[in-house]
Amino acid sequence: QKEVEQDPGPLSVPEGAIVSLNCTYSNSAFQYFMWYRQYSRKGPELLMYTYSSGNKEDGRFTAQVDKSSKYISLFIRDSQPSDSATYLCAMRTNDSWGKLQFGAGTQVVVTP
Amino acid sequence: EAQVTQNPRYLITVTGKKLTVTCSQNMNHEYMSWYRQDPGLGLRQIYYSMNVEVTDKGDVPEGYKVSRKEKRNFPLILESPSPNQTSLYFCASSLLSGEPEAFFGQGTRLTVV
Numbered sequence: 001q002k003e004v005e006q007d008p009g010p011l012s013v014p015e016g017a018i019v020s021l022n023c024t025y026s027n028s029a030f031q032y033f034m035w036y037r038q039y040s041r042k043g044p045e046l047l048m049y050t051y052s053s054g055n056k057e058d059g060r061f062t063a064q065v066d067k068s069s070k071y072i073s074l075f076i077r078d079s080q081p082s083d084s085a086t087y088l089c090a091m092r093t094n095d096s097w098g099k100l101q102f103g104a105g106t107q108v109v110v111t112p
Numbered sequence: 113e114a115q116v117t118q119n120p121r122y123l124i125t126v127t128g129k130k131l132t133v134t135c136s137q138n139m140n141h142e143y144m145s146w147y148r149q150d151p152g153l154g155l156r157q158i159y160y161s162m163n164v165e166v167t168d169k170g171d172v173p174e175g176y177k178v179s180r181k182e183k184r185n186f187p188l189i190l191e192s193p194s195p196n197q198t199s200l201y202f203c204a205s206s207l208l209s210g211e212p213e214a215f216f217g218q219g220t221r222l223t224v225v
Contacts, residue, residue, distance in 0.1 A: 004154075006154070008152065032212060034212060034213070036213075041219075042218065042219070043116075043202050043204075043216030043217050043218050043219050044155070044202070044216050045216065046212070046213060046214050049212060088154060088155065090155075090212075090213070092212070099157060099160070099170060099171075100145075100155075100157060100212065100213060101171075102147075102154040102155040102156070103154055104152055104153060104154035105154055
């Protein structure tokens, strides 16, 4: 069983809708949680990261971490066609600075 | 412009022929790493390096070697490539005190026949 599970999608939403993405994980030692966006034929780019539990907001993006449920979420408000991409979650423990565990990625399609 | 540069972008090779994929960053980052990306499996870490001459295995190191002789470069070496190493490879870098894995290269698509 993978340490990080993520629904591959595709997730199709109309422009302007809220996109809701999530990942579940099994390792309770994970403390750093990241979300990356990857456009086709490009490398991933870091969108947001959070430490431990709680919410973090950056513009149209909100990341949430629920450590009790081992569940993280990313919400994209007022979605645009340019948000169409694959979104990857990643996480690591406190003492394994170099070792990130990624989810498989969710493909998002925002239709005009 | 801050960037991570990988070369080549595309490579087709034959089984057993040694190859090197180069990775260079211009941001003076201590941390660099290599990943492979396969459909349905996401990104899996091959090797990482916390600084010059300091490297460590990731989750899928078998069949790969790395070296970190200079801070800016982190080449990935396949001594004897096999078809199961056909994949999309990414190099990444970041400051140890900054955001994790903040910069990724554009990727190298490797096909081993």
